[in-house]
Amino acid sequence: MTPQEMESRIVRYGDLQPCKTAFIDAHTPGSDQKENFTIIGGGVSESPDQHVHISIPHGFNIGAAGQPPKCRNSLHDHHTAEAFFVLKGRWRFFWGRYGTAGEVVLEEGDIFNIPTGIFRGFENIGTDYGMIMAILGGDDAGGGVMWAPQVIEDAADHGLILGENGKLYDSKKGQSLPEGVAPMPLMSDAELAKRPEPSTRDVLPNHVARYWDMMAMADKTPVQVIGENGLLKDKPGFEVGFMNRNSASEEMHTHRYPSVLMPMRGHWRVNWEAGNGYEAGSATLAPGDTMSVPEDLPHNAVPSMTGEASLYHVVATGDPAGPTWKG
Structure with missing residues (x-):
């Protein structure tokens, strides 16, 4: 492989291709200006519009989220690890069933190894467009995203339905669930009760650098x-x-x-x-x-x-x- 061909293993910041319909909250006010980037690996996007820059398996996925000020990513969880570092801007990360269990503000260069098993979200609290780089464990990133029940309910009010097959259907585009595909079920109260609600004091020492x-x-x-x-x-x-x-x-x-x-x-x-x-x-x-x-x-x-x-x-x-x- 020549040096010129090695360039295919480099994704330049200016060449990143965003997806604005990657997840279930793409129409939800406050979250509808997000841009999602899948840089290495298949990622966890729920949209066929998501571009994958490098599909070579690495044992983990690399992605990114770009958001203007006051834009947030809704509460969700993954089956595998998720870590972020802030490339640009100032970001607030929050977690728990309703996002009120704890929070931390990250500045440029800070890194957060987010605990699994808890719902987490994040928002750009800076004054300009911000970017965070993401690392997700596993080649398949754990098989997708688990959303807090209220996120799925809010999305349905704005025309987006997530099927149990992990794919999004947009009623604003005339789409509906295919025959034989049920909506993604909401987590039961029993499942939700098993999720820890760690405080900021519990999380920071072992998860933020x-x-x-x-x-x-x-x-x-x-x-x-x-x-x-x-x-x-x-x-x-x-x-x-x-x-x-x-x-x-x-x-x-x-x-x-x-x-x-x-x-x-x-x-x-x-x-x-x-x-x-x-x-x-x-x-x-x-x-x-x-x-x-x-x-x-x-x-x-x-x-x-x-x-x-x-x-x-x-x-x-x-x-x-x-x-x-x-x-």
Whole structure:
């Protein structure tokens, strides 16, 4: 594979293709201006309009959400882990049956490994269009989204019905549930009662890492952010690392699984050696770009310009993408 062909494993921020009808709340006031991006993997979109940039299995999915100020994502849950870092803007994350159990505000660069088993939502509380980058455990991302009952009910009032097959049907487009397909059932009271309602105090220490704390910790060596030995100790099926200018190394290294590089600040030059059918080459990444590095390919990533530089790194571990909330 030539360096030019390797470019197909890079999704540039400016080339991201949004979907505005990805989920059941696409018509619900307050949530109807969301843009959803599926960058790597199949994602969890409920719409056939969702574009997938890179479909190569990685053991996890990479996506993004773009929202204007005051726009929110409705309360939902996944069967596997979900972690976000803020690329642009200021965001409030909230959780619980009605979104009132706890909340945290994240600034640019902060990362949140959201506990599974609880409904969560988020909104852009900044003054400009904001973007958060998402990591979902598993190649199939757990088979979809579980919505809080009121989200499904509100969506029906605005013309969107979710079938038990996980697909959306829009009455505003003349669509209806196909014969033999029932609506997605609401969670029962018994199921809802099993869901924990952790407070902000319970969640923050083990699930949130702040950008400037990580910048300080990465002064000499990269920081493992999410992982069995990470700042946020967990085994969600992937590990997330963080490095800055001081901890970047020109030493070549490889991974057993495809890995993903996601610059937060600054421009980064990624170099790779020849081998496994690949020619040697390099590429430069900017904030918002996402690069998939093939497994077993020797590579490095180093800042290519002066100034602030930071980068997130994601790689699968081969573990099941299991629950993060320990209770």
